[in-house]
Amino acid sequence: MKVTLKLYAALSDYLPDAARAGSALELDLPEGTRLTELVGRFNLPERLTHLVLVNGLYVAPAERAARMLGEGDVVAIWPPIAGG
Amino acid sequence: MGWARKVLRVNLTKGTCAAEPLNMEWAAQYLGQRGLATKYLASEIDPKCDPLGPDNKIIWATGPLTGTMASTGGRYSVITKGPLTGAIACSNSGGYFGAELKMAGWDMVIFEGVSPKPVYLLIQDDTAELRDAAHLWGKTVWQTEELLKKGHQDPLMRVSSIGRAGENRVLFACVVNDLHRAAGRSGVGAVAGSKNLKAIAVRGTRGVTGIANPKEFMKVTAEKKKILADNAVTGQGLPTYGTQVLMNVINEVGALPTRNSRDVQFEGARKISAEAMREKRPTDGKANLVTNAACFGCTIACGRISKMDETHFTVANRPEYWGATGGLEYEAAWALGCANGVEDLEALTYANILCNEDGIDPISFGATVGAVMELYEMGVLTKEQIGIEAPFGSAKALAHLAEITVRGEGFGREVGQGSRRLCEKYGHPELSMTVKSQEFPAYDPRGIQGMGLTYATSNRGACHLRSYTVASEILGVPVKTDPLATEGKPELVKAFQDATSVFDSAGVCVFTTFAWTMADLAPQLQAACEGDWSLEKLEKMGERIWNLERQFNLAAGFTAKDDDLPRRLKTEPAKTGPAKGLVNGIDKMLPVYYRVRGWTPQGVPTAETLQRLGL
Numbered sequence: 001m002k003v004t005l006k007l008y009a010a011l012s013d014y015l016p017d018a019a020r021a022g023s024a025l026e027l028d029l030p031e032g033t034r035l036t037e038l039v040g041r042f043n044l045p046e047r048l049t050h051l052v053l054v055n056g057l058y059v060a061p062a063e064r065a066a067r068m069l070g071e072g073d074v075v076a077i078w079p080p081i082a083g084g
Numbered sequence: 085m086g087w088a089r090k091v092l093r094v095n096l097t098k099g100t101c102a103a104e105p106l107n108m109e110w111a112a113q114y115l116g117q118r119g120l121a122t123k124y125l126a127s128e129i130d131p132k133c134d135p136l137g138p139d140n141k142i143i144w145a146t147g148p149l150t151g152t153m154a155s156t157g158g159r160y161s162v163i164t165k166g167p168l169t170g171a172i173a174c175s176n177s178g179g180y181f182g183a184e185l186k187m188a189g190w191d192m193v194i195f196e197g198v199s200p201k202p203v204y205l206l207i208q209d210d211t212a213e214l215r216d217a218a219h220l221w222g223k224t225v226w227q228t229e230e231l232l233k234k235g236h237q238d239p240l241m242r243v244s245s246i247g248r249a250g251e252n253r254v255l256f257a258c259v260v261n262d263l264h265r266a267a268g269r270s271g272v273g274a275v276a277g278s279k280n281l282k283a284i285a286v287r288g289t290r291g292v293t294g295i296a297n298p299k300e301f302m303k304v305t306a307e308k309k310k311i312l313a314d315n316a317v318t319g320q321g322l323p324t325y326g327t328q329v330l331m332n333v334i335n336e337v338g339a340l341p342t343r344n345s346r347d348v349q350f351e352g353a354r355k356i357s358a359e360a361m362r363e364k365r366p367t368d369g370k371a372n373l374v375t376n377a378a379c380f381g382c383t384i385a386c387g388r389i390s391k392m393d394e395t396h397f398t399v400a401n402r403p404e405y406w407g408a409t410g411g412l413e414y415e416a417a418w419a420l421g422c423a424n425g426v427e428d429l430e431a432l433t434y435a436n437i438l439c440n441e442d443g444i445d446p447i448s449f450g451a452t453v454g455a456v457m458e459l460y461e462m463g464v465l466t467k468e469q470i471g472i473e474a475p476f477g478s479a480k481a482l483a484h485l486a487e488i489t490v491r492g493e494g495f496g497r498e499v500g501q502g503s504r505r506l507c508e509k510y511g512h513p514e515l516s517m518t519v520k521s522q523e524f525p526a527y528d529p530r531g532i533q534g535m536g537l538t539y540a541t542s543n544r545g546a547c548h549l550r551s552y553t554v555a556s557e558i559l560g561v562p563v564k565t566d567p568l569a570t571e572g573k574p575e576l577v578k579a580f581q582d583a584t585s586v587f588d589s590a591g592v593c594v595f596t597t598f599a600w601t602m603a604d605l606a607p608q609l610q611a612a613c614e615g616d617w618s619l620e621k622l623e624k625m626g627e628r629i630w631n632l633e634r635q636f637n638l639a640a641g642f643t644a645k646d647d648d649l650p651r652r653l654k655t656e657p658a659k660t661g662p663a664k665g666l667v668n669g670i671d672k673m674l675p676v677y678y679r680v681r682g683w684t685p686q687g688v689p690t691a692e693t694l695q696r697l698g699l
Contacts, residue, residue, distance in 0.1 A: 051560070053336050079320075080321050084414065
């Protein structure tokens, strides 16, 4: 299944060079891949995996291990950030 | 005590400056800065007065922690009746000016009357006098600061001034200090301009004296700085990426108002984000962002310093704009970019520089340009009227409109009236994305429901800084709430409004609240100020300040009808993203909010509420 992974701010460093300019990477993942498996595949440190959205909706830390990804999902992740 | 206990009263009509003792009874009830100056203003002017007339007053005010060792303790506010809104205006600024004013020995400066000719106020510690500003009138903020420093041969002098926009009474003109820090919203700069007041130049060498318990103050402020340093947001996120890191976040959650709020997501967001500001440009191999910067006493340092691409069409052959200067913050990038559909980062940076240079609020300016572009696309406004073709997405139109607005030329004079007046003039009041005539900031209330209630009930017109529920609804600070739900938002908005009122009155930056709670502020005030500054007292004080502002607005003629959102946000659902199909639920939230506040269904504080708060 096709899934888009977007990594922002300091997490951009975990993307391949070619994907950094857009902060996004298109992935072909096996059916049933879970959110935490995707995070693990890119070796994202837990302390930097702070704000996690799937299709723009927040996924709480406790829900991430069980969360199955689906065709066309867009996963976006940020380290701790804020603004105003 | 953290206060200097001294107020400078300047009568511009008579040309006099006089010191008077700070009303300490009021200080115990309203703390300082926003709260205390609002108490002074509300007690001294008729809320129905013409904001640009001689009966309005304008106050520069510091807080008890301004100029002290408390982290971010460099803030000051400008308080007046706002010309954009007709409501209470209180605009907060950082930089170094506020601390300098306090170190000269003054808690606040109250200006009354109108000077017969342009003047500036010169403060050197205890001495204050009005000086002729004929040589400064017609100059930009940047020229004014340079001329004052050179004229007084004092490079350490701090200057808070208006540019040409304030002189021309642009209704969203700012007061700017330290070149690119601004008391930005509600048109406080136009009030200064209406009084022929160009600037305050101050040099303070006395330091802040009279801290109630110096040893304890040093200890507790050091502890609280450590909290800011250890917190991942205030210690790393904000200094590294600044507020601009929100651009992609708010786009992903579908709450990025785009093209005058026609859309809630912007396809060009990535190109104008914090991430883009750090990337090397193909043209010159350099990044837009040069470094971060801090205001006085700040241990967060979220400020952006940028350098433009010298070959960009806006600044080619104009080396005066090639130096490092204040860069895009999130609000400015949104207003100058998303609100107009412009995805040219350098054009946004240029427009932002002009906003700083001549003192206009980029939020109100950018949002008004969004309305202009929608009117242009509808055929209501023409190229001949505007002076340029102005479809959504035109960087050239954005740059042109910024130039003519700050100079007060041609159609720029209409832009300078703000979107409510402009849209009404051209027969489409529904296209003005405002509350109480002030333009929305960068969060769409369809995608972040609490921000709809925040805008509708903000005492200074639409504003994110009066209750930043984005912290909870999107970022999970202090607890995560659902941005698409209306339940619980009235209580959340009230809590944020009351707490922010206290932080804004203390002399510290509201960004500390990403790591601090009121329980972190209380011991710092307790060590600095005499008297009781318990958590309970501060919580009640925040509510008191909010209700004081509300009373001012009610007396000025505002009613519950003004606590409302533009029709678009209530009838045109979000087209994309998580909020697709949703409008804002203001009609559900507002009655509950009134009840939670202890107000009548008409939005008026009950006698019991006023008595409980000592109003």
